[in-house]
Amino acid sequence: MRSSAMRTGSMGAAYDPTTCTRFRGTVSREGPLSALIAQLLVTALALAVAATASLFVGRAARPRLRNGYRALLGAGLAAGTALAGGALGGAGPWRSLVVATVLALAVAGFGPSARPWVLRGLLAWSLTVVAAAAYLASVALWIAESGLGPAALVGGALLWVLQLFLCLVALAQLWETVEALARWDWQRRGETDREVAAASGRRSGPFVSLHLPTHHEPPELVIETLRHLLELEYDDLEVLVVDHGTDDPELWRPVERFCRADERLGFFHLDDRPGHRSRALNVALEKVDPRTQLVGVLEAGLEVEPDFLSRCVPLFADEDLAFVQTSRDHRSWNLDPYFRGLDRFHAASCDVPQRSRNERDSAMFTGAMGLVSRDALVEAGGWDELCATEAPELGLRLLQAGWSGLHVDRSFGRWTMPPTFEALKRQRYRWCLGGVQVLRRHWRSLLPGSRTETNRLTPAQRWTHLAGGLRWFGDLAALLLTVLLLVGALDALAGDGRFVRRFGAPLLLGVFCVFLTWARSVALLRRTTGTGRRGALGAFGLSLALGWVGASASVRAALAREPLSLPTPEPNRAATWRASLRGNLVETGLAALCLAGGLAGLAAAATGSPTGLGVGLLLLAQGVAYAAAPLSSLAAARAELTPELRRLREMSPVRTRLAPGGRRRRVGPVLVAGAATVAVLLVGARAGAPPLGGPPGTRHDSAGTSAHVSAPALGPTPSVGSPLSPLSPLLTSRTTRTSPPATSVPVPGTTALARPTPTRTPTTPVALTSQPTPTLSPTRAHGRPTTLPTKPPRTKKPH
Structure with missing residues (x-):
């Protein structure tokens, strides 16, 4: 029903009834379940970040309280903080009580398995798991309540599975961090050291x-x-x-x-x-x-x-x-x-x-x-x-x-x-290739279950090997994030910015999470290896420089069903910029695309788009990561060498040798095709949105542009080490029952045959x-x- 007066739309913006029609009953306020999950996510995420940061302060020492009392103390701290935060935020008392109860149960539940950890480690791990579960639940709830059609529902489900996988990768990385910084009980290590010391002279x-x-x-x-x-x-x-x-x-x-x-x-x-x-x-x-x-x-x-x-x-x-x-x-x-x-x-x-x-x-x-x-x-x-x-x-x-x-x-x-950076890339390629092959062949035996005659792994052994295998997919997750950000930058520069607007505030949070993850990695290197600031930065730069190698190896291992060949790139013996760029063409191209996309995002931000700022900063960070490859190649070529290293560099092979039955498989075209598919789907989703000025379910702003009144998209792919950055399903106070365009991200190589x-x-x-x-x-x-x-x-x- 039309009216001559201006009314407020479901997103808090005014619309003109003379140019926009609104369905009755299609716009409703946020449900109590969505509000509960949103408060749980925000509370758990804030407490998890604080607990993780505290791990870098001081050393893990034998606690004075027994494990059961530590778990109860941690549960009480989490519950009390949740109640205080809910009161300060104006949330309802019953909702805050439920959030506090969930956090307390999670901390107490992980208590027995976290016996070797100090309290900070227990809180960092359990609260991050709760935050990840709350995020996945919020996305699943949005998919279930959005009234999507069959095709869009399948796309949303695939994207949810992708985000589940990325959360597992990030949790696997967090597990290693907590184990390295929060463990105080090294019983087996001490016993082994004593046995080795006592065995001399035999x-x-x-x-x-x-x-x-x-x-x-x-x-x-x-x-x-x-x-x-x-x-x-x-x-x-x-x-x-x-x-x-x-x-x-x-x-x-x-x-x-x-x-x-x-x-x-x-x-x-x-x-x-x-x-x-x-x-x-x-x-x-x-x-x-x-x-x-x-x-x-x-x-x-x-x-x-x-x-x-x-x-x-x-x-x-x-x-x-x-x-x-x-x-x-x-x-x-x-x-x-x-x-x-x-x-x-x-x-x-x-x-x-x-x-x-x-x-x-x-x-x-x-x-x-x-x-x-x-x-x-x-x-x-x-x-x-x-x-x-x-x-x-x-x-x-x-x-x-x-x-x-x-x-x-x-x-x-x-x-x-390895005497050259190219030899290091080959070594890393082999390790990542083999790590994914092991996970692909034995993943069924690593899932939770009872011990059998053919699989006697304990729950701890299963999780540690599963986490170690998932860790190899971190570089692939970063590449998928880069593709999504490039599509967002292209939309911000050449389109109407609708795709970028769908990212919302999570992009700015994603910038914070990426740089926080980088700082955490450098601090972890300094703490665990005892190196200085320059040594930690150099080691971290090498980990960034090997990103493309890890991504291509993980995809290749997931797709291949036969023995694989190990590529041997030509070493950089010239020690020049030209040779370094030529030896790392893929990384150089990705760095150029990310830097150009970052500038495009910053240009969009200059016109008043805050989400463009997030896209620009994230792409600049990814560009620096990929640019580390030619920089590392040049540094290795100019490094001082011992006679044996010089001899190895001179003998570095430049041919590709095949394993028995192997065939040359180029992963680059596969990843490029996957990236192009993602771009087409996402741009198509944006283009498939309701046209300007027309159908019901659209609203107009003062500039005459229109936006579909619906629940926001699922948000950007989370960065490595930070599975909780996309919060877009929770940052909108109202939702609709209309069907927004589905956005699906195909994941190359996710289907693997287990041996x-x-x-x-x-x-x-x-x-x-x-x-x-x-x-x-x-x-x-x-x-x-x-x-x-x-x-x-x-x-x-x-x-």
């Missing part, structure tokens, strides 16, 4: 076979490693060198001649498995001494300490222990600022998470400088030849079978760092491989059997 024991796979390595580097191994203070050992696929005899012939000089050394050359490390390890396993009880894995360039075996082998007195993994240091890490940052980056990404995982018997077996029981290895079926990171995959299979693993927080060897979990056979060992034995060139000073004798597995006491 020169005999279980026979150890050390395996050194090589591929296009400088012979002098391999020979130097062998010399260090011959100085080990342990008598019962052998060292097997397996060269796989090196086509230049001048590289492996000198190593073969060196191995002839000592009966403890053996050498094998494989011609038919180029670049296949796990196949080389399986061949070495077939050629071990019959007395072998333990198998060790090494890398070329390692300087192994003489007491490595004498201190670590006695740990296998525990019959249930399957593997021991030690820490590693870098050689010449203090030579240049670039290598100092690289050393700190590796320490933060490898050693720091291992300490907390070890306390829950969930340590990751990384391979090099590690020992594994031969019986456990044979029983598990040997090394997986279809996984880029065979050691972590084996470690997870051993834990599933009921074995135990141990991390020794002490370095017994120093290894050579069946290997089962543990108590009577007959699993064959190591079904493939024929490759052509070998053995050089041994003593005879060895060509096949591995089978042994019945040991009977272990139940866990």
Whole structure:
């Protein structure tokens, strides 16, 4: 019904009834459930941010209160703060009481699992989980009550699943932060340190076979490693060198001649498995001494300490222990600022998470400088030849079978760092590729459930491995955020800004969350690695520079159903800006797009659009992140090098070697196509909104533009480490029952086929491989059997 008077629309703006028609009953005030969820989200988020920030103040010390009393105290603090905040905000007493009750129950519920944490850690984790759940509930409620059509409902559901995934990624990152800063109980770490210290002076024991796979390595580097191994203070050992696929005899012939000089050394050359490390390890396993009880894995360039075996082998007195993994240091890490940052980056990404995982018997077996029981290895079926990171995959299979693993927080060897930034990218690509492959194959065994004969993982082991696998998708989440922001910048510059307006205030909150996450990462690096401000910034810059590598590897691993090839980019030997940009074309292009989009967003903000300011600042931040890649390449090219690093740089391969059965797959076009699809859908959603001046459900402002009167869109994709930034469904006081255009974001590579979990056979060992034995060139000073004798597995006491 029309009226000659101006009336107030559902969004608080006036509209002219002569030009706009309003349906009766389509606009209603916010329901009590939506208001309750909104208050719960805001309260939990504010308390979680405060608790997380408090973790960086002081050190975690043994608390005076017992765990149960700490949980009750934390529940009381959360409830009291929620009641006080509700009173100050003018919320109803019953609604504030419900919010306080939910927060108190959450803190008390997580109390038993957070026993090793101080109170600040319990509050940071439990309140963040509540905030994430409240956000997802608010989005689900909006989808259910918006009256969407079938197609729009499917799109909204897909976007909700995407946001659920991003929340899990952010929670996995937060878990590692809380474990590193809030844990006070390091019982297993202390016991292991005491056992290792007491094991000095032992020169005999279980026979150890050390395996050194090589591929296009400088012979002098391999020979130097062998010399260090011959100085080990342990008598019962052998060292097997397996060269796989090196086509230049001048590289492996000198190593073969060196191995002839000592009966403890053996050498094998494989011609038919180029670049296949796990196949080389399986061949070495077939050629071990019959007395072998333990198998060790090494890398070329390692300087192994003489007491490595004498201190670590006695740990296998525990019959249930399957593997021991030690820490590693870098050689010449203090030579240049670039290598100092690289050393700190590796320490933060490898050693720091291992300490907390070890306390829950969930340590990751990384391979090099590690020992594994031969019986456990044979029983598990040997090394997986279809996984880029065979050691972590084996470690997870051993834990599933009921074995135990141990991390020794002490370095017994120093290894050579990647000499170029391109070599670092290849290493990171392999690690991320393998991490996603492991998650894809074993994700079913990591879900909550009861323990079975084929899956004996405890709840703590399942969560830590699941969180570690999800962490590899952080770079992909940042890329998806970049695509959404670029579409928003394009709409703000060339369109009518309707898409940007739908983001609302959460964009400004997103700016705060991104920079807060960056500050948290730098502070965490300083706290956990003991480095200075410059070292922490250098390590953090390298983590940003490897963003595209992680995103492309995660997508590729999720899509591929066959062995994968590892790309080898051409190293930057020119040490010029041109070479750095040419070697990082994708990152440079993304940086240019983000910087241009950021300027467009700032230009829109200058015209009075506050959301344009949020888009602009977020895109500028993403542009800086991608620009870190060519900057790091230039820094690595200009870094001071030792002679061995210079030799490695000169020998850096420029060809791409394929794994067996692999085909070249270009991920760039896949991601570009996905980004284009997202852009088309989002722009189409904006274009599909009601036209200016016409149908019911629109309103006009004083400038004559119209906006659809409906519930806001689901908001932007949250940034990595901050799953709670998009709050747009909760920032509107009124909603409608009309159907807004659906916005769906396709996620490339989300469908993955899981590999069946290997089962543990108590009577007959699993064959190591079904493939024929490759052509070998053995050089041994003593005879060895060509096949591995089978042994019945040991009977272990139940866990």
